[in-house]
Amino acid sequence: MITDARATPSPLSPLSAAVRNNALWCDAVCRSHGVPGAVEGDVWASALRTPPLYPDAVTLSPAATPDDVLSRIDLSSPGASVKDSFGSLDLSAAGFEVLFEARWIHRAATDPAPPPRADRWGPVEGAARLLAWEAAWSGDGESGGLFRPALLDDGAVFLAPTGTDPAGTAPVTAGAIAYPGASVIGISNLFAADGDLDAAWRGCLRATDRLWPGVPVVGYEHGDDLAAAERQGFTPVGPLRVWLRTEA
CATH class of the missing domain: 3.40.630.30 (Gcn5-related N-acetyltransferase (GNAT))
Structure with missing residues (x-):
């Protein structure tokens, strides 16, 4: 369920709050298309291919590893995407290329x-x-x-x-x-x-x-x-x- 933004102030840092909010949004878009996702450990991920422009996985902590991500998404066909929320992963060995880099803002x-x-x-x-x-x-x-x-x-x-x-x-x-x-x-x-x-x-x-x-x-x-x-x-x-x- 979605956290009420009008509730008490979040204990999360601005960066963690931005990451968590975006993962919730990605989950909402995927659910609207009948594609389920779930959080396990430091990663939100969907085992099914997600809608266009939306990632198959989102890291929720800089502690997430490539295996934490790759083990939970569909790698059987091209097109898998990962939002590396802290710019800390190297997925090139698994056939991934950097699509773009950006900055979280608050x-x-x-x-x-x-x-x-x-x-x-x-x-x-x-x-x-x-x-x-x-x-x-x-x-x-x-x-x-x-x-x-x-x-x-x-x-x-x-x-x-x-x-x-x-x-x-x-x-x-x-x-x-x-x-x-x-x-x-x-x-x-x-x-x-x-x-x-x-x-x-x-x-x-x-x-x-x-x-x-x-x-x-x-x-x-x-x-x-x-x-x-x-x-x-x-x-x-x-x-x-x-x-x-x-x-x-």
Whole structure:
């Protein structure tokens, strides 16, 4: 079950809270596709291949070993992926290559939210609007059904500017996913059709501050996306690495 982010402050460090929240989110997406996952020791993993863009395993501690991960995922075909949450594994001997590296980020609950503006963000509502959100996020105007309506019942909040009319039919121009768990709010999949990531972060943070006041915000980013998050008050708290197996 998902930890209520409005509960007492987490005893976890900012890095551990970000990792734990992301593992909960990965688990929620997989469950929405009928793919079960479970935590054993220092690893969350699924023995079945997970949905596109989501890992087969997530390490929860820097103490996790390659064998802890590889023994619990499907290596019979190409495509297995591992989120090495602490950048501490070497999976190259098992046929994996580094897909990308990034940084976990944390924004303290004491940091003030950006001042209110007319471009107010809020949750999208309903399955049809979720499809429109995914189509805008994909960048090609199409939705492949990655984000299923069951996520809306599992605590996920898909944010978008309310000027796009969450219950209507106007185009979605920006968005992000907010997921409460481990006493933090995890932000992922932030996008802006016009490329203005700073404005998107400001809108997103105003919404999270309104919906979950006093709760820290976490996530992970790299490159220009990381730079934009830092400009909006996030602090990098640790490295991560995603591995992809291209050979059976």
